[in-house]
Amino acid sequence: MTYDVVVREVGPWDGLQLVKQVVPTEIKAEWISQQASLGFSNIEVTSFVPPKLLPQFGDAAEVVRRANSTSDLVASALVLNMKGAQLAMEAGARKICFVLSASEMHNQSNVRCSTDQSVEMFQKIKAWQGEHYPETFVAAAIATSFGCSLQGDVSQYRVTELAALLAELGAREIVLADTVGYGNPRQVYNVFKDIGREITNVPLAAHFHDTRGMGLANVAAALEADIRIFDAALGGLGGCPFAPGATGNIATEDTVYMLEAMGMHTHIDVNGLLELRKNLELWLPEETLHGTLANAKPAINFIRNSA
Amino acid sequence: MTYDVVVREVGPWDGLQLVKQVVPTEIKAEWISQQASLGFSNIEVTSFVPPKLLPQFGDAAEVVRRANSTSDLVASALVLNMKGAQLAMEAGARKICFVLSASEMHNQSNVRCSTDQSVEMFQKIKAWQGEHYPETFVAAAIATSFGCSLQGDVSQYRVTELAALLAELGAREIVLADTVGYGNPRQVYNVFKDIGREITNVPLAAHFHDTRGMGLANVAAALEADIRIFDAALGGLGGCPFAPGATGNIATEDTVYMLEAMGMHTHIDVNGLLELRKNLELWLPEETLHGTLANAKPAINFIRNSA
Numbered sequence: 001m002t003y004d005v006v007v008r009e010v011g012p013w014d015g016l017q018l019v020k021q022v023v024p025t026e027i028k029a030e031w032i033s034q035q036a037s038l039g040f041s042n043i044e045v046t047s048f049v050p051p052k053l054l055p056q057f058g059d060a061a062e063v064v065r066r067a068n069s070t071s072d073l074v075a076s077a078l079v080l081n082m083k084g085a086q087l088a089m090e091a092g093a094r095k096i097c098f099v100l101s102a103s104e105m106h107n108q109s110n111v112r113c114s115t116d117q118s119v120e121m122f123q124k125i126k127a128w129q130g131e132h133y134p135e136t137f138v139a140a141a142i143a144t145s146f147g148c149s150l151q152g153d154v155s156q157y158r159v160t161e162l163a164a165l166l167a168e169l170g171a172r173e174i175v176l177a178d179t180v181g182y183g184n185p186r187q188v189y190n191v192f193k194d195i196g197r198e199i200t201n202v203p204l205a206a207h208f209h210d211t212r213g214m215g216l217a218n219v220a221a222a223l224e225a226d227i228r229i230f231d232a233a234l235g236g237l238g239g240c241p242f243a244p245g246a247t248g249n250i251a252t253e254d255t256v257y258m259l260e261a262m263g264m265h266t267h268i269d270v271n272g273l274l275e276l277r278k279n280l281e282l283w284l285p286e287e288t289l290h291g292t293l294a295n296a297k298p299a300i301n302f303i304r305n306s307a
Numbered sequence: 308m309t310y311d312v313v314v315r316e317v318g319p320w321d322g323l324q325l326v327k328q329v330v331p332t333e334i335k336a337e338w339i340s341q342q343a344s345l346g347f348s349n350i351e352v353t354s355f356v357p358p359k360l361l362p363q364f365g366d367a368a369e370v371v372r373r374a375n376s377t378s379d380l381v382a383s384a385l386v387l388n389m390k391g392a393q394l395a396m397e398a399g400a401r402k403i404c405f406v407l408s409a410s411e412m413h414n415q416s417n418v419r420c421s422t423d424q425s426v427e428m429f430q431k432i433k434a435w436q437g438e439h440y441p442e443t444f445v446a447a448a449i450a451t452s453f454g455c456s457l458q459g460d461v462s463q464y465r466v467t468e469l470a471a472l473l474a475e476l477g478a479r480e481i482v483l484a485d486t487v488g489y490g491n492p493r494q495v496y497n498v499f500k501d502i503g504r505e506i507t508n509v510p511l512a513a514h515f516h517d518t519r520g521m522g523l524a525n526v527a528a529a530l531e532a533d534i535r536i537f538d539a540a541l542g543g544l545g546g547c548p549f550a551p552g553a554t555g556n557i558a559t560e561d562t563v564y565m566l567e568a569m570g571m572h573t574h575i576d577v578n579g580l581l582e583l584r585k586n587l588e589l590w591l592p593e594e595t596l597h598g599t600l601a602n603a604k605p606a607i608n609f610i611r612n613s614a
Contacts, residue, residue: 147606147608149606149607152606152607152608152611153608180606181603181606182606182608184565184568184569185524185527185565185569186527186569186570187568187569210599211599211603212561212564212565212568212599212600212603212605212606213523213558213561213564213565213598213599213600214523214565214568216520216521216523216524217492217523217524217526217527217565219524220492220493220524220527220528221527245602246599246602246603247599247602247603251520254519254520257519257520258491258492258519258520258521258524261491261494261519261521262491262492262493262494263493291520292517292518292519292520292553292554293519293520295552295553295554296488296518296519296553296554298519299454299456299459299487299488299489299519300456300459301454301459301460301489304459
């Protein structure tokens with residue numbers, strides 16, 4: 001049995017979050033354009049957050065405009081509040097992804113309000129969007145869905161409840177994010193199976209970090225739980241603010257490779273990805289990239305079978 | 308549901324295979340002893356191979372003797388032929404593991420005979436062992452069970468056939484090894500499920516490399532296929548002769564951590580493992596260790612739940 005699977009690049013946003021060097025807009029646009037040409041129809045290109053907090057994304061509006069000129073690409077922008085959502089839509093973002101945390105402690109620390117208040121904020125964003133930009137695709141992501149480095153366990157019931165609320169309020173896609181790499185394959189399978197029973201009219205997506213080496217194991221587990229949309233960052237870019245030196249997002253090239261090896265169809269050019277990763281190394285000379293495929297190279301039967 | 312799972316350390320053999328620095332016997336003995344004290348009841352301590360080919364294992368007999376003095380430890384020795392098997396048993400190895408490859412090309416390159424000839428050799432070893440050391444536990448491992456970097460695909464039928472033959476000839480445990488990191492979770496699940504239907508009276512074990520990042524995903528998949536014995540090497544030691552810089556065996560610390568996080572019982576002290584890994588760094592100053600847990604540290608809810 002084979003399936004179509006969507007691998008979404010989140011490097012230009014989540015991957016660059018902790019990168020100290022402010023990457024020129026020109027390079028971001030080039031990265032996005034090159035990656036789209038390899039078969040990526042979904043790229044999270046930037047975030048509309050206060051430039052004082054994250055100078056890396058001071059060029060968000062310009063990045064969105066440039067990305068929109070790439071044909072067949074759904075360029076999405078991450079937003080944390082009404083201001084960011086308005087700016088994103090005004091800049092022409094065709095898709096926005098609103099993020100809240102399932103962990104109360106993480107949500108307080110990240111956006112200084114309760115998760116209930118974040119849900120209310122989402123409702124207001126949806127109302128504003130419905131009035132001004134009704135054609136914009138609005139997704140919602142639930143951070144720390146599999147555990148939180150501040151509070152520890154996160155209630156699986158609360159994750160499902162939040163997902164159901166967000167879907168009811170009009171989110172057209174729900175992303176469960178393992179923000180700090182706390183998830184394990186058994187848990188991932190159970191959580192997605194459980195949520196999949198409650199939410200049947202909105203697609204679910206998975207966002208895994210490889211902080212504790214379980215990133216690809218969690219992808220395989222989510223796949224078994226019928227998830228077909230996965231976030232990943234080229235070169236495993238991303239890191240973890242709470243664990244210096246730790247790996248970040250799952251590496252796009254490793255993720256695509258595993259899914260293809262398993263017989264899924266990503267419609268992405270793996271060898272092209274490895275070439276693009278070399279460009280990323282040049283663009284970010286101070287960053288240590290992660291992932292295994294760049295060193296190991298695809299298996300010879302993989303090359304034969306995909307030829 | 309929780310289960311007991313055996314994680315077996317293979318660092319002193321498979322992990323040291325490509326290490327240029329010849330590790331003093333004293334240090335190997337210390338490593339084995341310290342690791343046994345953390346709850347490891349199974350350690351592959353050495354290999355009886357010609358010292359001219361692999362000087363690292365010139366002290367095999369001495370390592371076995373030292374390991375045997377560690378109480379409650381099943382110290383096993385890897386062997387490739389009759390000579391090695393005889394030397395191992397004469398040195399007092401209570402367990403030996405005979406290795407052949409499922410790939411004809413890999414077997415030819417490794418031991419210069421066909422896989423049929425290797426099976427015959429196993430039969431002779433079993434006969435000799437039955438006569439001279441009837442109490443020795445004899446296991447068999449099938450290398451390149453999930454693909455081969457020389458010939459590419461490996462027949463799943465042939466792997467099952469070899470496993471059945473070896474079991475019939477008296478192997479008391481069959482290890483399927485992904486020697487070059489070609490396996491993917493779907494394949495691993497299918498192969499183990501398939502073999503599990505044919506071989507019901509002999510335990511099956513899994514030996515994964517993390518060459519293409521799928522090591523832990525393959526552990527999770529094998530677990531779903533009812534496998535409960537896993538090989539791993541501390542610090543992901545091992546490498547791959549065909550891919551310079553590539554990762555090797557799955558890291559013991561990451562493997563134990565994932566299994567425990569999934570609710571399995573390994574009866575192994577994870578924090579102790581991270582301490583031992585620091586010793587390994589001192590013992591092997593020229594090696595780059597792999598694995599994620601050493602940087603990321605266990606999750607705070609993991610620490611709470613296991614306290």
